[in-house]
Amino acid sequence: MSAEKTAITPTRNADFPEWYQQVIKAADLAENSETRGCMVIKPWGYGIWELIQQQLDRRFKATGHQNAYFPLLIPLSYLEKEAEHAEGFATECAVVTHHRLEAVKDPATGKTKMIPAGELAEPYVIRPTSETIIGAAFARWIESYRDLPLLINQWANVMRWEMRPRLFLRTAEFLWQEGHTAHETKDEAIAETRLMHGQYEEFLRDHLAIPVIAGEKTENERFPGAEMTFTVEAMVQDRKAIQAGTSHYLGQNFSKAQNISFTGRDGTVQHAHTTSWGVSTRLIGTLIMAHSDDDGLILPPRVATQQIVILPITPKEDSRQAVLDACQALAETLRHQTFFGDPLRVHVDQRDLNGGVKKWEWIKKGVPIRIEIGPKDIESRKVCVQRRDQAISEKSFTDKADFIQSASEMLGEIHQTLLSRATAFRDANITACDHLDAFHAHWAGDNPGWLYTPWSGSREQEEELSKKHKITIRCLPISDTELPATGGKCILTGQETNIRAIWGRSY
RNA sequence: CGGGGCGUAGCUCAGCCUGGUAGAGCGCUGCGUUUGGGACGCAGAAGUCGUCAGUUCGAAUCUGGCCGCCCCGACCA
Numbered sequence: 001m002s003a004e005k006t007a008i009t010p011t012r013n014a015d016f017p018e019w020y021q022q023v024i025k026a027a028d029l030a031e032n033s034e035t036r037g038c039m040v041i042k043p044w045g046y047g048i049w050e051l052i053q054q055q056l057d058r059r060f061k062a063t064g065h066q067n068a069y070f071p072l073l074i075p076l077s078y079l080e081k082e083a084e085h086a087e088g089f090a091t092e093c094a095v096v097t098h099h100r101l102e103a104v105k106d107p108a109t110g111k112t113k114m115i116p117a118g119e120l121a122e123p124y125v126i127r128p129t130s131e132t133i134i135g136a137a138f139a140r141w142i143e144s145y146r147d148l149p150l151l152i153n154q155w156a157n158v159m160r161w162e163m164r165p166r167l168f169l170r171t172a173e174f175l176w177q178e179g180h181t182a183h184e185t186k187d188e189a190i191a192e193t194r195l196m197h198g199q200y201e202e203f204l205r206d207h208l209a210i211p212v213i214a215g216e217k218t219e220n221e222r223f224p225g226a227e228m229t230f231t232v233e234a235m236v237q238d239r240k241a242i243q244a245g246t247s248h249y250l251g252q253n254f255s256k257a258q259n260i261s262f263t264g265r266d267g268t269v270q271h272a273h274t275t276s277w278g279v280s281t282r283l284i285g286t287l288i289m290a291h292s293d294d295d296g297l298i299l300p301p302r303v304a305t306q307q308i309v310i311l312p313i314t315p316k317e318d319s320r321q322a323v324l325d326a327c328q329a330l331a332e333t334l335r336h337q338t339f340f341g342d343p344l345r346v347h348v349d350q351r352d353l354n355g356g357v358k359k360w361e362w363i364k365k366g367v368p369i370r371i372e373i374g375p376k377d378i379e380s381r382k383v384c385v386q387r388r389d390q391a392i393s394e395k396s397f398t399d400k401a402d403f404i405q406s407a408s409e410m411l412g413e414i415h416q417t418l419l420s421r422a423t424a425f426r427d428a429n430i431t432a433c434d435h436l437d438a439f440h441a442h443w444a445g446d447n448p449g450w451l452y453t454p455w456s457g458s459r460e461q462e463e464e465l466s467k468k469h470k471i472t473i474r475c476l477p478i479s480d481t482e483l484p485a486t487g488g489k490c491i492l493t494g495q496e497t498n499i500r501a502i503w504g505r506s507y
Numbered sequence: 508c509g510g511g512g513c514g515u516a517g518c519u520c521a522g523c524c525u526g527g528u529a530g531a532g533c534g535c536u537g538c539g540u541u542u543g544g545g546a547c548g549c550a551g552a553a554g555u556c557g558u559c560a561g562u563u564c565g566a567a568u569c570u571g572g573c574c575g576c577c578c579c580g581a582c583c584a
Contacts, residue, residue, distance in 0.1 A: 036576085089583095129584090163583085164583090356544055
């Protein structure tokens with residue numbers, strides 16, 4: 001076997017989109033279903049989602065939010081209430097128009113067909129997002145300033161009839177959470193929007209090892225119906241941007257449209273200020289594209305379905321049972337260790353398969369730490385440790401006791417490696433740009449990185465540049481501490497400005 | 508919704524041009540040899556060739572309708 005052979009074909013450099021599909025397949029994360037645009041999330045992938053859910057949910061609870069659940073079907077009239085919102089989602093809505101099927105025999109073929117019957121007086125839209133139906137509930141629940149703030153989150157599936165689905169990144173049905181809150185004042189609502197934006201930024205960095213640029217969207221890129229949209233933008237390995245999470249200040253747009261009103265401290269009737277914020281299974285696509293390599297998935301330890309996999313090496317029948325026992329005992333001991341408060345997730349792979357096959361399977365699945373234990377190791381009280389953030393050929397023989405001591409620390413190091421690697425890559429691919437010529441020239445290259453420019457152009461000027469180069473302003477960053485220095489004059493208008501824009505191609 | 512392509516075994520595909528009733532590789536099952544860098548041998552299971560109709564003695568193969576999927580654009584978490 002030659003050293004340069006990779007587990008995934010093609011490599012990232014050869015064909016990035018195809019590489020992405022192959023990583024998902026090799027890691028057994030998900031597959032396309034028979035239902036158009038929808039995916040089947042398999043256990044190894046769903047495990048990642050469960051961990052993302054648990055860990056985000058703790059953050060939501062810690063910041064005062066409660067979970068609730070609202071209907072999948074939204075009366076069409078609800079969606080119509082906020083004009084901009086309705087228009088923004090119109091082309092992606094799946095609509096339920098009937099509530100019954102009737103069996104009809106086709107006289108030509110003799111086969112029975114099920115025909116939709118019982119047409120509904122008012123069609124339902126399958127939720128593409130739940131602002132309108134949650135807003136209707138809020139209108140009932142909120143009467144007084146004493147009912148505010150109202151801080152609700154729901155874990156749900158939503159449907160957006162996308163024309164070009166892509167596993168995890170863009171599917172017709174996807175899983176997400178959507179927070180919906182109502183507040184007494186504009187300032188409070190904006191503070192909430194920013195708070196959750198900050199939670200997303202931290203979550204991506206501290207749980208998924210993905211550094212993001214946090215910023216505000218321009219008017220062109222805003223959520224339909226929002227006053228302000230904040231985003232966290234991740235750069236993945238083909239230098240494209242992925243909008244990984246958004247948090248919206250909705251102003252009084254929805255509360256006026258749906259009459260979410262309350263009697264204020266001064267006795268007057270006022271409209272609430274609302275927010276909404278969400279992240280989806282797209283996070284899984286983002287982490288795959290951010291970290292994985294030509295040998296497959298690399299999982300950030302905190303969301304790894306299994307963090308440590310133990311492979312028993314059983315070359316001789318007479319020592320086989322002793323090896324298996326030692327592996328189980330080690331797994332049990334490790335499960336009493338914790339990583340960020342959770343017990344270590346450890347799996348012993350006892351399947352009677354060729355050792356190399358099993359090892360490569362776990363490499364492709366991205367398990368952070370692989371342990372091999374054979375008869376010799378039992379004698380020497382050592383374990384063979386291999387890390388997914390290091391070369392496949394690298395291994396170290398460590399005293400078992402020392403490994404048990406340091407296992408969770410090692411997971412922390414792996415997280416750190418992934419984060420530093422991704423940060424270095426991102427920083428190397430964000431270029432400050434002060435001149436329009438350089439700006440135009442930049443986008444002609446293959447896989448161009450992001451540009452960071454002073455910007456004071458109009459909405460129309462932004463759109464023109466976007467169309468010309470198939471790019472968008474990903475965000476207007478909130479902080480410049482992680483970004484290169486630029487001049488102060490807008491690349492297009494030449495006017496002095498303190499606004500900066502990140503431009504890039506996106507998924 | 509525009510432009511291109513494709514539906515044959517679980518997966519990837521050959522066979523179609525020139526009609527004669529089903530093939531390969533991988534995967535799967537069993538047995539044996541292997542096992543600390545992706546093993547090998549032997550045996551085996553598995554497909555009403557997307558669907559409906561037409562042409563024909565005979566259709567995976569030719570003709571037409573329908574359905575579905577993929578890629579490239581416009582739209583998007």
